[in-house]
Amino acid sequence: MARIELTNVQKFFGAVQVLRDVNLVIEDGEFVVMLGQSGCGKTTTLRAIAGLETITSGTITIDGKEVQNLKAADRDIAFVFQSFSLYPHMTVEENIAFPLRAVRSRQAEREAEVKEVARFLGIEQLLPRRPSALSGGDMQRVAIGRALVRRPKALLMDEPIGALDAKLREQMRAEIKRLHIARESTSVYVTHDQVEAMSLADRIVVMHDGLLQQVGAPEEVYLRPANLFVAQFVGSPVMNVADVTVESEGTDALLRIGGANGFRVPSETVSHLNGSPAKLGIRPEAVMLSHDAKDGYIETETTNVEPLGSHDIVDVRVGDETLRARCESGFTGGEGQKLWVALDPHRAHFFDAASGNSLRRSA
Amino acid sequence: MAEVKTKGEVVLNRVAIVAVVVALIVMLTPIYWIASTAFKPRSLATTVPPTVMFEPTLTPFAKLFTKRSQLRQPVEEDVYEAAPWWEKLIYDDGEQVVKNRKTGAITSSGYWDRYKNSLIVSIISTFLAVSMGTLTAYGFSRFKVKGEQDWLFFILSTRMLPPVVVAIPMFLMYRTVGLHDTHLGLIILYTAFNLSFAVWIMKGFVDEIPREYEEAALVDGYTRLQAFWKIVLPEALTGIAATAVFCFIIAWNEYAFALMMTSRNAQTAPPYIPSQVGSGLPDWSVIAAGAFLFLLPVAIFTFLLRNHLLRGMSFGAIRK
Ligand SMILES: Nc1ncnc2c1ncn2[C@@H]1O[C@H](COP(=O)(O)OP(=O)(O)O)[C@@H](O)[C@H]1O
Ligand SMILES: [Mg+2]
Numbered sequence: 001m002a003r004i005e006l007t008n009v010q011k012f013f014g015a016v017q018v019l020r021d022v023n024l025v026i027e028d029g030e031f032v033v034m035l036g037q038s039g040c041g042k043t044t045t046l047r048a049i050a051g052l053e054t055i056t057s058g059t060i061t062i063d064g065k066e067v068q069n070l071k072a073a074d075r076d077i078a079f080v081f082q083s084f085s086l087y088p089h090m091t092v093e094e095n096i097a098f099p100l101r102a103v104r105s106r107q108a109e110r111e112a113e114v115k116e117v118a119r120f121l122g123i124e125q126l127l128p129r130r131p132s133a134l135s136g137g138d139m140q141r142v143a144i145g146r147a148l149v150r151r152p153k154a155l156l157m158d159e160p161i162g163a164l165d166a167k168l169r170e171q172m173r174a175e176i177k178r179l180h181i182a183r184e185s186t187s188v189y190v191t192h193d194q195v196e197a198m199s200l201a202d203r204i205v206v207m208h209d210g211l212l213q214q215v216g217a218p219e220e221v222y223l224r225p226a227n228l229f230v231a232q233f234v235g236s237p238v239m240n241v242a243d244v245t246v247e248s249e250g251t252d253a254l255l256r257i258g259g260a261n262g263f264r265v266p267s268e269t270v271s272h273l274n275g276s277p278a279k280l281g282i283r284p285e286a287v288m289l290s291h292d293a294k295d296g297y298i299e300t301e302t303t304n305v306e307p308l309g310s311h312d313i314v315d316v317r318v319g320d321e322t323l324r325a326r327c328e329s330g331f332t333g334g335e336g337q338k339l340w341v342a343l344d345p346h347r348a349h350f351f352d353a354a355s356g357n358s359l360r361r362s363a
Numbered sequence: 364m365a366e367v368k369t370k371g372e373v374v375l376n377r378v379a380i381v382a383v384v385v386a387l388i389v390m391l392t393p394i395y396w397i398a399s400t401a402f403k404p405r406s407l408a409t410t411v412p413p414t415v416m417f418e419p420t421l422t423p424f425a426k427l428f429t430k431r432s433q434l435r436q437p438v439e440e441d442v443y444e445a446a447p448w449w450e451k452l453i454y455d456d457g458e459q460v461v462k463n464r465k466t467g468a469i470t471s472s473g474y475w476d477r478y479k480n481s482l483i484v485s486i487i488s489t490f491l492a493v494s495m496g497t498l499t500a501y502g503f504s505r506f507k508v509k510g511e512q513d514w515l516f517f518i519l520s521t522r523m524l525p526p527v528v529v530a531i532p533m534f535l536m537y538r539t540v541g542l543h544d545t546h547l548g549l550i551i552l553y554t555a556f557n558l559s560f561a562v563w564i565m566k567g568f569v570d571e572i573p574r575e576y577e578e579a580a581l582v583d584g585y586t587r588l589q590a591f592w593k594i595v596l597p598e599a600l601t602g603i604a605a606t607a608v609f610c611f612i613i614a615w616n617e618y619a620f621a622l623m624m625t626s627r628n629a630q631t632a633p634p635y636i637p638s639q640v641g642s643g644l645p646d647w648s649v650i651a652a653g654a655f656l657f658l659l660p661v662a663i664f665t666f667l668l669r670n671h672l673l674r675g676m677s678f679g680a681i682r683k
Contacts, residue, residue, distance in 0.1 A: 071581075072581040076584075081579060083573060085576050087597075087598075089597040089598060102580075102584035102589075103584060
């Protein structure tokens with residue numbers, strides 16, 4: 001097990017810079033998930049750690065030892081590819097034993113270790129089969145088995161369950177978590193699926209355009225997004241974002257969006273805003289709906305209702321803006337209904353309109 | 364594959380089957396002709412109309428491997444009785460095997476030597492072309508090569524000149540450096556000739572093998588060479604088999620260069636067989652026997668590799 005540290009890592013493909021100054025510390029035994037859109041450089045980062053890609057500048061250390069100039073074979077790290085890349089000409093058993101044969105271990109030892117890993121992953125009965133005869137989930141188990149069998153310092157996984165269907169993904173997610181807890185392996189996991197990231201990670205690394213946007217525990221990334229990108233990337237349905245103007249009205253403040261009447265909020269919740277153009281971000285669960293007029297609520301109309309079973313997502317008009325609200329299922333009858341809406345000021349986020357950075361209340 | 368077919372398609376299907384059968388008959392008839400003539404006695408080889416039913420004999424093969432002369436007078440009975448079965452066949456046909464006066468050793472015809480030459484030259488040049496082609500294709504497929512497209516085009520362009528154009532310069536060069544009528548000379552020639560083809564075909568196959576296979580091996584502690592040997596080669600086996608068959612067939616059947624670049628020592632079978640037509644009255648069943656034996660290696664080689672070939676012919680297009 002190992003501690004991995006990336007310092008000022010940059011990577012160019014020709015003239016295109018794919019990684020811009022990546023700094024990240026992955027602690028021993030930690031499960032770190034790199035989350036970001038396709039093309040943001042997640043795979044490149046992972047391949048750089050594994051030694052499959054040389055970095056243009058910066059350093060990568062594993063347990064304090066610089067490895068950026070070491071060959072992949074000498075870094076003692078395992079990699080699970082999105083395509084699983086099981087060797088078609090070998091049986092499952094041979095596939096799992098393959099990394100052990102690189103170090104010329106004895107046959108009996110090899111067999112014992114393959115058995116042990118197979119038992120741990122519940123794939124013993126698949127050992128004599130060929131990869132082509134496996135289901136997607138089993139292929140993935142075998143791929144993980146092959147990665148784990150030689151007890152590497154760290155386990156890198158590149159969208160390992162991205163190719164599976166939704167139900168299986170959920171199941172495999174739980175298995176990977178169980179595996180991590182049992183083995184305490186330092187793991188770096190890449191995904192573009194925020195649910196996967198939230199459910200698996202000790203810490204999430206949100207990446208965009210070759211830059212780390214935020215590094216933090218799942219709750220932190222969700223509750224205190226560092227910027228607009230993170231705010232909109234993490235969470236489903238997506239956070240509502242609108243240009244906002246803040247006016248003071250007596251002891252309270254008025255948040256005006258879309259040219260509508262404005263939401264009355266306690267002024268201390270917006271006291272940190274300095275008056276420069278800002279954007280308001282509010283998650284659907286912090287948009288409150290009411291059937292009757294109440295203090296602080298403004299009148300509105302539903303424009304769309306998505307019944308999702310456990311809850312509904314209701315779109316309401318506020319001036320020219322649409323806010324999405326999460327409410328209990330069956331709360332409204334349908335479109336065109338009159339409702340009252342308010343915002344939970346303690347769960348409102350403000351962002352600098354120009355930079356997109358969070359304007360956070362100083363604690 | 365049980366999709367709905369319209370009446371028109373059903374009819375078209377039947378027509379296609381008939382066409383295939385006709386084409387098959389047209390193509391297989393010459394092979395049948397050679398094979399059957401190889402087992403006919405000389406007297407039946409050229410009858411009009413052709414003899415279809417006959418008692419097969421091995422006489423043409425006995426004659427093929429020996430040097431013979433006409434019998435002036437009937438052979439003495441005790442000599443005939445003492446002769447092995449194949450010599451009897453030759454006596455029966457009114458000929459005798461030429462023997463060394465002193466030792467009595469039989470003189471063999473040049474066929475077996477030519478056949479051996481064909482095997483040596485074809486097998487070695489195929490092995491060289493396929494192994495060098497696979498390595499080159501791997502390099503082009505996996506590494507950034509400066510001017511890759513230009514190199515590949517250059518490699519292909521070596522096949523664009525008709526062989527006749529280079530034949531004379533090649534002949535003069537070979538004579539100067541002493542490669543004329545040597546096995547090495549033909550091997551180099553056929554290897555060079557097949558290499559461009561091997562590179563191009565193998566590049567297609569290697570491109571189809573996901574890089575992740577090797578990368579997984581690299582991460583797991585193997586060197587690139589080991590990864591190539593343990594992962595890429597087994598995965599490319601289908602392509603290698605297909606390429607080897609093509610290269611072997613081209614080398615085995617090559618006539619023009621073999622005719623020009625060899626005369627005795629290294630002569631292969633293709634120029635030898637027709638050269639026998641001209642010496643005396645052509646014995647068509649002996650020539651057919653020579654052609655028939657010549658046909659066998661390609662047929663056997665192709666048959667052994669047929670499973671690989673069927674998959675390989677699609678040039679990797681439908682592998683999973
Ligand atoms: N070998 C390569 N050559 C050139 N560009 C590449 C190469 N690999 C990746 N890229 C580019 O780098 C960017 C990041 O790729 P990648 O790390 O695979 O993103 P992600 O895994 O986050 O989807 C993409 O724009 C991609 O096109
Ligand atoms: Mg990727």
